[in-house]
Each structure stands twice: as C-alpha cells, then as structure tokens.
Amino acid sequence: MEQSRLAMSVTITILAIVLYPLLSSLPFNPVRFQWGFSRGLAPMPPEVQERAEAGDRTVLLLIYVTLLMAGALLLHGSSISADSVGLNANNWKSSIALGVFMSFFSVGIVGLMPAEELQKSLEARGSLATWCGLRVLEAFSVEFWRALCIVALIRLDFSASIAVLITVLAYQAPRLITSTSTAAGAAVFGAVTGFLFAKTGSLLAPLTMSLISGGTYIYRTRHAPSRSVTCPFCSERFYPGEVKRTGRFFTCPKCGELLEYAPPGEVFAYVWFPLCFYGVPIISYWAGYRDFTSIVVSIGAASLIFFFGIVIHKLVVPPKAQQKLSYGDSGLHLTDKTQRRNDDRET
Numbered sequence: 001m002e003q004s005r006l007a008m009s010v011t012i013t014i015l016a017i018v019l020y021p022l023l024s025s026l027p028f029n030p031v032r033f034q035w036g037f038s039r040g041l042a043p044m045p046p047e048v049q050e051r052a053e054a055g056d057r058t059v060l061l062l063i064y065v066t067l068l069m070a071g072a073l074l075l076h077g078s079s080i081s082a083d084s085v086g087l088n089a090n091n092w093k094s095s096i097a098l099g100v101f102m103s104f105f106s107v108g109i110v111g112l113m114p115a116e117e118l119q120k121s122l123e124a125r126g127s128l129a130t131w132c133g134l135r136v137l138e139a140f141s142v143e144f145w146r147a148l149c150i151v152a153l154i155r156l157d158f159s160a161s162i163a164v165l166i167t168v169l170a171y172q173a174p175r176l177i178t179s180t181s182t183a184a185g186a187a188v189f190g191a192v193t194g195f196l197f198a199k200t201g202s203l204l205a206p207l208t209m210s211l212i213s214g215g216t217y218i219y220r221t222r223h224a225p226s227r228s229v230t231c232p233f234c235s236e237r238f239y240p241g242e243v244k245r246t247g248r249f250f251t252c253p254k255c256g257e258l259l260e261y262a263p264p265g266e267v268f269a270y271v272w273f274p275l276c277f278y279g280v281p282i283i284s285y286w287a288g289y290r291d292f293t294s295i296v297v298s299i300g301a302a303s304l305i306f307f308f309g310i311v312i313h314k315l316v317v318p319p320k321a322q323q324k325l326s327y328g329d330s331g332l333h334l335t336d337k338t339q340r341r342n343d344d345r346e347t
C-alpha cells in the first residue's frame, strides 16, 4: 500500500516536471510548420512572418491553458492539497511586499536590456491587450506549475534548494534551443520566483513578481529608445524606431532597402554565457558555498555579470543593420528593387 502510494507520487512528480518543457517545445504553429516543410530554412517574407507571429500567440495561449489544466489534474490526482501549493491568502501583505521587492531585480535586468534585443521579441508586435492577457495567464499557469513541482519534489524528500534547482532546469530547458540570453534570464527568473514560493509558501509572492516583470518587459519592447544604425547599401544613418517597419524589419528611408538588426557576436553565445552561468556557480560551489542561499546568490551574481557584459558590449559596439535575407538568395528581391527604382524614375 505504502509502496504503491510512493510509486504514484513519483509518477505524478515526473509528469509535473516534464509538463512545461514538453509543452513549450512542441512545434504546434501550422504556419511555421508549413513554411519549414515546403521551404526549409529559407527566411519568411514579412506577410508570412506576420501570420506566423499571430500563430505564435495562439500557440502560447494553448500552452498556458493546457499547462493550467494538466497541472490542476495532477494536483487533483495527488495527495497534495491546494493550500500547500500556495493557493491561499496567508500572510498576503508580506508575500506581495516580498514579490514587489524582488521584482526590482528583474525590472533592473529588463531595464538594462538593449533596445535592439527587445524589439526582436514577439511582444514588440501584435495587440497590447492580447499580450497583457497572455502574460497574466502565463504568470498564473507557470507559477502554479512551479509550485506544484517544488511541493511534489519536497514530498519525495528532496531539499527545498534541490527542488527549486530542478524546476529552474525544467523551466529554462526549452529556451536553451532558441537563445542563450533568454535562457539566462529564465534561469534567474525561475530561481528567484522558486525561492519566493519556497520562502513564503504562497503563490502571491512569485505571482506579484511575475506580473510586474511581464508588464515591464512588454512596456520596454515597445518604448525602449533605439540607437541609430547605418544602411549597409547607401550609408544613410537613421533611427530604426522612426522609419517604416514590417514586423522586425525596417526600411532604409533613403534607398528603401529592407533591413534587420545583425545578430550579436558569437562570442556572447558560446563564451560569455557558459563562463558566467557555469563558471560562477561552479567556482562558488568549489569554494565551499553549498547551501541554498549561496546557490541562489551565485546564480544571481552570474546573471548580473552576464547582463553587464552584454550592456558594456552594446555600448562599445554600436548596433549594425544587415540586409533582410528572405529574398536575398532567390533573386526575386533584386527584380522587385529594380522595378521599384524604375517606378520612382517615372514619377
């Protein structure tokens, strides 16, 4: 009897942990799937890009709704009470206050992120109301999922620090494929919100932090001041924020070439990221700081060093524009451009 109950809690715990990374990495988006199937890795033209991004938003909605429902089913199937996953209003004032206090951390990081990076994110486009709704839903479903995993792991006799670390790994895993800096941000965010839940035993603290950070992020993707770039074709200097934009692409005001920001240096992705996120925690672990607080502090320190590195790099190296590559290889683009120039001459 005892044995089968243990087996059941182990199964539920594993299911809960894999739920989020599994849901987030399934390629549901039919527009992207169709494009990938017929055109392979060729970049999308702006109108397909816009449809794909609308698809991305629907996919996110489905992921969060499924996460919430599956989480609720697992909670129902386990012996864990709703109260112990933080669905309570105990000490609500101090929980919210702690959440507000800790969000200075994530707000600071979002504040330091360069405008060019922020404008590339999905939140920079599409309706503001949709994004606010999505982020609120995400905050509820993800924080509920995180709390469920932490409580389930602690019930299997894991320490609180290990439980938080396991959820951090599960939370950042799907992002490692797309971008190292997003994965870095996710690791820090997951560690801090997990810590908040473990500390207060209430969902209110991580929820407060999640909502404040999400709001700041959406605001910054739309209002961060951008720096000027130089057109690689006609050498015109202009502000990408002030010219015609299609999705993440912008048009040179002089020659009409469709441009996008050049990706950041490879050094950051392959050297700086592992150096900070593996180096700093390993050094502090090796130096004997092995308790829960030290692990959280070392991840926090690693992320700060990482983001300061990015900021210094961005300040020293100005943003670069490059030609949008979607038609570049096909020749269609060149025809279009000559046609456009002919039209200009005629008028």
Ligand SMILES: [Zn+2]
Residues within 6 Å of the ligand: 231, 232, 233, 234, 235, 236, 252, 253, 254, 255, 256, 257
């Ligand atoms: Zn130009």
